[in-house]
Amino acid sequence: xAKKKIQKKTAYHHGDLHxxxxxxxxxxxxxxxxxxFSMSDACRLAGVSTAAPYRHFSSKQDLVTExxxxxxxxxxxxxxNHAAHHPRGTIESIAAIGRxxxxxxxxxxxxxxxxxxxxxxxxxxAEVKQVGMNxxxxxxxxxxxxxxxxxxxxAVLRASFPLWTQxxxxxxxxxxxxxxxxxxxxxxxxxxxxxTERLLPAASELQxxxxxxxx
Amino acid sequence: xAKKKIQKKTAYHHGDLHxxxxxxxxxxxxxxxxxxFSMSDACRLAGVSTAAPYRHFSSKQDLVTExxxxxxxxxxxxxxNHAAHHPRGTIESIAAIGRxxxxxxxxxxxxxxxxxxxxxxxxxxAEVKQVGMNxxxxxxxxxxxxxxxxxxxxAVLRASFPLWTQxxxxxxxxxxxxxxxxxxxxxxxxxxxxxTERLLPAASELQxxxxxxxx
DNA sequence: AACATATGTTAGCAATAGTAACATAGTTAG
DNA sequence: CTAACTATGTTACTATTGCTAACATATGTT
Numbered sequence: 001x002a003k004k005k006i007q008k009k010t011a012y013h014h015g016d017l018h019x020x021x022x023x024x025x026x027x028x029x030x031x032x033x034x035x036x037f038s039m040s041d042a043c044r045l046a047g048v049s050t051a052a053p054y055r056h057f058s059s060k061q062d063l064v065t066e067x068x069x070x071x072x073x074x075x076x077x078x079x080x081n082h083a084a085h086h087p088r089g090t091i092e093s094i095a096a097i098g099r100x101x102x103x104x105x106x107x108x109x110x111x112x113x114x115x116x117x118x119x120x121x122x123x124x125x126a127e128v129k130q131v132g133m134n135x136x137x138x139x140x141x142x143x144x145x146x147x148x149x150x151x152x153x154x155a156v157l158r159a160s161f162p163l164w165t166q167x168x169x170x171x172x173x174x175x176x177x178x179x180x181x182x183x184x185x186x187x188x189x190x191x192x193x194x195x196t197e198r199l200l201p202a203a204s205e206l207q208x209x210x211x212x213x214x215x
Numbered sequence: 216x217a218k219k220k221i222q223k224k225t226a227y228h229h230g231d232l233h234x235x236x237x238x239x240x241x242x243x244x245x246x247x248x249x250x251x252f253s254m255s256d257a258c259r260l261a262g263v264s265t266a267a268p269y270r271h272f273s274s275k276q277d278l279v280t281e282x283x284x285x286x287x288x289x290x291x292x293x294x295x296n297h298a299a300h301h302p303r304g305t306i307e308s309i310a311a312i313g314r315x316x317x318x319x320x321x322x323x324x325x326x327x328x329x330x331x332x333x334x335x336x337x338x339x340x341a342e343v344k345q346v347g348m349n350x351x352x353x354x355x356x357x358x359x360x361x362x363x364x365x366x367x368x369x370a371v372l373r374a375s376f377p378l379w380t381q382x383x384x385x386x387x388x389x390x391x392x393x394x395x396x397x398x399x400x401x402x403x404x405x406x407x408x409x410x411t412e413r414l415l416p417a418a419s420e421l422q423x424x425x426x427x428x429x430x
Numbered sequence: 431a432a433c434a435t436a437t438g439t440t441a442g443c444a445a446t447a448g449t450a451a452c453a454t455a456g457t458t459a460g
Numbered sequence: 461c462t463a464a465c466t467a468t469g470t471t472a473c474t475a476t477t478g479c480t481a482a483c484a485t486a487t488g489t490t
Contacts, residue, residue, distance in 0.1 A: 169384025184372040
């Protein structure tokens with residue numbers, strides 16, 4: 001059961017080509033953008049021939065999708081970690097989730113774009129969507145705590161979606177350089193906090209019971 | 216592939232190859248996505264050889280950028296038209312601009328994504344940004360009217376940006392199929408109106424003069 | 431040791447972006 | 461009108477790329 005380490009000792013078998021290709025792909029995509037990404041480059045980086053990847057991925061698309069899937073999972077972890085630094089179920093913890101979201105987008109803009117693009121993932125859309133939903137669950141649970149709801153009720157969904165929309169839009173505008181589109185630059189942290197306050201039902205509007213409010 | 220020649224007047228010179236290539240590119244990009252778009256396909260559609268486009272566009276990128284640029288301009292016209300159907304400077308006219316925005320995204324998702332992607336436009340980013348700014352101006356002017364401001368003041372910029380963010384995010388979530396991510400589907404019209412009301416300074420907070428409020 | 435399986439290689443194909451050399455049409459100067 | 465000029469098209473070609481096929485080597489099971 002002894003696992004071979006990642007070594008160039010044995011010329012032929014690579015050890016963990018699958019993993020290294022994903023890493024190589026992520027790095028290359030982040031460096032030159034997904035359009036310029038080529039399977040050949042990834043192979044050069046991993047030090048294998050151009051045919052090797054097809055033992056692990058059915059196509060270039062498939063590898064790219066793997067990068068996106070992995071990104072969505074990491075985003076969820078990021079959000080959870082950020083939220084954990086604040087009292088649970090508060091505006092602060094919810095805004096922290098938003099900051100994690102935008103922060104990820106700015107840190108890995110190309111991956112981020114891939115994560116929310118359905119086009120390159122044909123055939124695995126449902127799978128990717130599922131991973132994305134898991135990450136969205138971090139926000140949903142936090143909003144549920146804020147609203148005092150027991151579980152993911154309609155009220156929780158209704159309150160969460162505008163928040164998602166806002167940070168999602170802010171993320172894209174950020175990575176596409178639209179924050180300095182006027183001579184009045186936008187402050188990301190302020191934007192998130194302010195939008196969270198405005199979009200969430202105010203504390204005064206909250207019922208203490210689990211009554212669902214109608215619009 | 217459907218081979219649809221538009222004209223066959225003179226055998227050699229084409230008449231308006233530039234325009235027809237942009238049209239062909241837009242159609243193909245909208246049909247199969249920008250990744251699958253090939254110069255060759257556009258040539259087939261326009262009925263010319265694969266070398267012909269390079270008399271009009273320096274590269275494939277350049278043609279794609281033209282599609283994006285054109286899209287941004289058309290978006291601005293759409294927004295203006297929508298706003299004009301409502302009393303100017305009201306929440307209604309502002310929400311109408313948002314509806315035009317999301318509606319464009321849904322109608323031409325691939326083009327929309329290109330319009331806000333800086334990556335494929337290297338070398339012409341400033342130019343594309345300028346066209347985008349002109350279209351953004353439609354919203355800015357409408358918000359200025361709502362606030363009773365004389366021109367695009369800081370208050371106008373501060374109030375407009377969250378609105379842009381919101382419809383931008385809603386657009387992307389829509390075209391990426393995230394509206395039905397839970398079993399509680401989102402209503403786009405409602406979302407826009409509600410977010411506009413929440414994010415704009417309420418009528419009660421507004422000064423009647425042209426005083427700029429400070430934060 | 432022998433086989434089966436997983437994983438790597440080299441060779442090659444078809445499609446594509448882009449270039450070079452050449453051809454033809456429309457425009458303008460004489 | 462014709463000749464030259466310019467704009468715009470063509471065919472022929474190259475390099476790169478995604479991917480497949482046939483073959484080679486390592487690993488693990490019996």
